[in-house]
Structures are given as C-alpha cells and as structure tokens.
Amino acid sequence: MTMSQIERRQAILARLYRDGHVQVNQIARDLGVSVATVRRDLRELAGEGLLDLSHGGAWIKPNSDPSFMSKVVRNTEAKRAIGRLAASLVQDGDQIFLDSGTTCFHMAPFLRAKRQLCVIVNSIRIAQELFTPGLRVLLLGGQYRPDRMDAVGPMAALSLDQLRGYKAFFGTDGLGMDFGPTATDIESASIFGQAVRSARQAILLADHSKFDAPALYRIVEWKAVSKLITDTRPSDKWMAFFEQTGIEVLYPQSTDSGG
Known part of the structure; x- marks a missing residue:
C-alpha cells in the first residue's frame, strides 16, 4: 500500500527520534519510495523547523521534544x-x-x-x-x-x-x-x-x-x-x-x- 505524505513524515520523524539521525537511501528503501521523495520530505520538515539537514540525511534538532514533535505531525x-x-x-x-x-x-x-x-x-x-x-x-x-x-x-x-x-x-x-x-x-x-x-x-x-x-x-x-x-x-x-x-x-x- 502506498503511504501518504503525512504517513511518510510520521515515519521519518519516528525514526529520527529513535535513532537521532536518518539516511535518505535507507529511508527510501524502508518506505518503498524514491530518494527524491524522501529528500523533498526532509526539506519540507526542515523548513518547518522539525529537523536539521545533513549530507545524505538529517539530524534531530538539539533539545527537541518528541512529544511536541508528535503533536506537530498529528x-x-x-x-x-x-x-x-x-x-x-x-x-x-x-x-x-x-x-x-x-x-x-x-x-x-x-x-x-x-x-x-x-x-x-x-x-x-x-x-x-x-x-x-x-x-x-x-x-x-x-x-x-x-x-x-x-x-x-x-x-x-x-x-x-x-x-x-x-x-x-x-x-x-x-x-x-x-x-x-x-x-x-x-x-x-x-x-x-x-x-x-x-x-x-x-x-x-x-x-x-x-x-x-x-x-x-x-x-x-x-x-x-x-x-x-x-x-x-x-x-x-x-x-x-x-x-x-x-x-x-x-x-x-x-x-x-x-x-
């Protein structure tokens, strides 16, 4: 089943708050979507202040509150x-x-x-x-x-x-x-x-x-x-x-x- 954008964003943030960092290629494989789609999602999440972009992935923002971020994507x-x-x-x-x-x-x-x-x-x-x-x-x-x-x-x-x-x-x-x-x-x-x-x-x-x-x-x-x-x-x-x-x-x- 194809994931919606909201479901992808929730999955990305869940992985981010579990591991502290995500890689574009790994997320694309796990979610069954293209690398371009993951990059676009990460750019949009970064634009909303939810993560920091890195080479090939993204990092959790310092002092981020998982409960706050879970509400953001809800x-x-x-x-x-x-x-x-x-x-x-x-x-x-x-x-x-x-x-x-x-x-x-x-x-x-x-x-x-x-x-x-x-x-x-x-x-x-x-x-x-x-x-x-x-x-x-x-x-x-x-x-x-x-x-x-x-x-x-x-x-x-x-x-x-x-x-x-x-x-x-x-x-x-x-x-x-x-x-x-x-x-x-x-x-x-x-x-x-x-x-x-x-x-x-x-x-x-x-x-x-x-x-x-x-x-x-x-x-x-x-x-x-x-x-x-x-x-x-x-x-x-x-x-x-x-x-x-x-x-x-x-x-x-x-x-x-x-x-």
Missing part, C-alpha cells in the same frame, strides 16, 4: 488549514500574540509575507519560524522549558501584563462546553490565559479532534473568546453553543463569517 493538514485561515485575519502593521503550541507553529509560516508586523511569542521555535525581514518579534522571558523551547512562569506573565492592543491567537488541548478551552499543564494554561486577558481580541485555534475532549486546566472562560477557527464545521450542538455565547466560528468551507 492532524497536520487540519492545523495548516487553520493556520492559513488564521493568518488571513492578520493585517500588515498588526500586533499579535502566538502561543507556543503546535497549531500556532503551523500558522507562523503564513505570516512571513506580512509587513510591519509585531509578533509576541513565548516560543523559541516559533520565533525562529518568523525570522524574516519585515517582521518584528518580541520574545518573552521567563522560566525556560528545554523540552518545549518556550518561556512560562511569573516573569513571562508580568511581561504580558505590560502589553496591550494586540490580537491573541491561542490553541488548546481540548474543549468542553461547561469549562472552556483547556491545557494539559498548568504552566501553559497560565501563560496563555494571561495573554488572552491582556489582548484586545482573542482568537482560539482548535482542530476537530479537540471538541468534547477537555484537558485538566482551564485557560480562560468562553466569554474571553471572540472567534474560533477550526478545520471543519463543528457539530450542530457546538454551532448552537457558539451562537448562544456570541463566538464567531470560521472554517475553510464556511461561506460567511458566521459559518
């Missing part, structure tokens, strides 16, 4: 669709915040063509994705998490408390109607929540797998969210909930701003 096309749509809401000259999650990571490449954009981040990975002329990146300080390459804690929250007038784009590990957007760890929930509370507008990014699957820690209440961007139309139950709470729902197939 629902990749959905997250790219969300990222593309989210970036369309960003205008030249805007000031925005991106959280350190994988959905915002997929949004970052679509921002490179913007001009006079100021992007506030707590993620070194995303800051690297935005290294391009015309963009100004404000990297928050704080308690550094090497596994995730981001900054959290009181210092990061204090920095956010000094900022105003930006749009906050943030992801979630799960959504519950009675609880709101959630995260699996309290540090992420705290810093993302602070970013939303200090923003002039909060835009939630969540793919279809996050609905009805709340995690332990609440990021913010639903009343703090103005827009939700997802990859496909939510269920009628959720659409009714968003209409009731006044949250605008956007997804690629929607024909109007109300979804």
Whole structure:
C-alpha cells in the first residue's frame, strides 16, 4: 500500500527520534519510495523547523521534544488549514500574540509575507519560524522549558501584563462546553490565559479532534473568546453553543463569517 505524505513524515520523524539521525537511501528503501521523495520530505520538515539537514540525511534538532514533535505531525493538514485561515485575519502593521503550541507553529509560516508586523511569542521555535525581514518579534522571558523551547512562569506573565492592543491567537488541548478551552499543564494554561486577558481580541485555534475532549486546566472562560477557527464545521450542538455565547466560528468551507 502506498503511504501518504503525512504517513511518510510520521515515519521519518519516528525514526529520527529513535535513532537521532536518518539516511535518505535507507529511508527510501524502508518506505518503498524514491530518494527524491524522501529528500523533498526532509526539506519540507526542515523548513518547518522539525529537523536539521545533513549530507545524505538529517539530524534531530538539539533539545527537541518528541512529544511536541508528535503533536506537530498529528492532524497536520487540519492545523495548516487553520493556520492559513488564521493568518488571513492578520493585517500588515498588526500586533499579535502566538502561543507556543503546535497549531500556532503551523500558522507562523503564513505570516512571513506580512509587513510591519509585531509578533509576541513565548516560543523559541516559533520565533525562529518568523525570522524574516519585515517582521518584528518580541520574545518573552521567563522560566525556560528545554523540552518545549518556550518561556512560562511569573516573569513571562508580568511581561504580558505590560502589553496591550494586540490580537491573541491561542490553541488548546481540548474543549468542553461547561469549562472552556483547556491545557494539559498548568504552566501553559497560565501563560496563555494571561495573554488572552491582556489582548484586545482573542482568537482560539482548535482542530476537530479537540471538541468534547477537555484537558485538566482551564485557560480562560468562553466569554474571553471572540472567534474560533477550526478545520471543519463543528457539530450542530457546538454551532448552537457558539451562537448562544456570541463566538464567531470560521472554517475553510464556511461561506460567511458566521459559518
């Protein structure tokens, strides 16, 4: 059976995190694809900051977190669709915040063509994705998490408390109607929540797998969210909930701003 691009990328990253290094010729033989196909996959993965290219192969990035990378390749096309749509809401000259999650990571490449954009981040990975002329990146300080390459804690929250007038784009590990957007760890929930509370507008990014699957820690209440961007139309139950709470729902197939 022929593997899809997503399946190939997952296989390549799995091998990379097992061995630390992959060879183009060996991967091509193991996956039953051409050397050119593997090289193209490696170039694209390197372009997304997921590995470092070497002669004849690729190396794992220093301080890379396998759990983060497994999330990056999970629902990749959905997250790219969300990222593309989210970036369309960003205008030249805007000031925005991106959280350190994988959905915002997929949004970052679509921002490179913007001009006079100021992007506030707590993620070194995303800051690297935005290294391009015309963009100004404000990297928050704080308690550094090497596994995730981001900054959290009181210092990061204090920095956010000094900022105003930006749009906050943030992801979630799960959504519950009675609880709101959630995260699996309290540090992420705290810093993302602070970013939303200090923003002039909060835009939630969540793919279809996050609905009805709340995690332990609440990021913010639903009343703090103005827009939700997802990859496909939510269920009628959720659409009714968003209409009731006044949250605008956007997804690629929607024909109007109300979804």
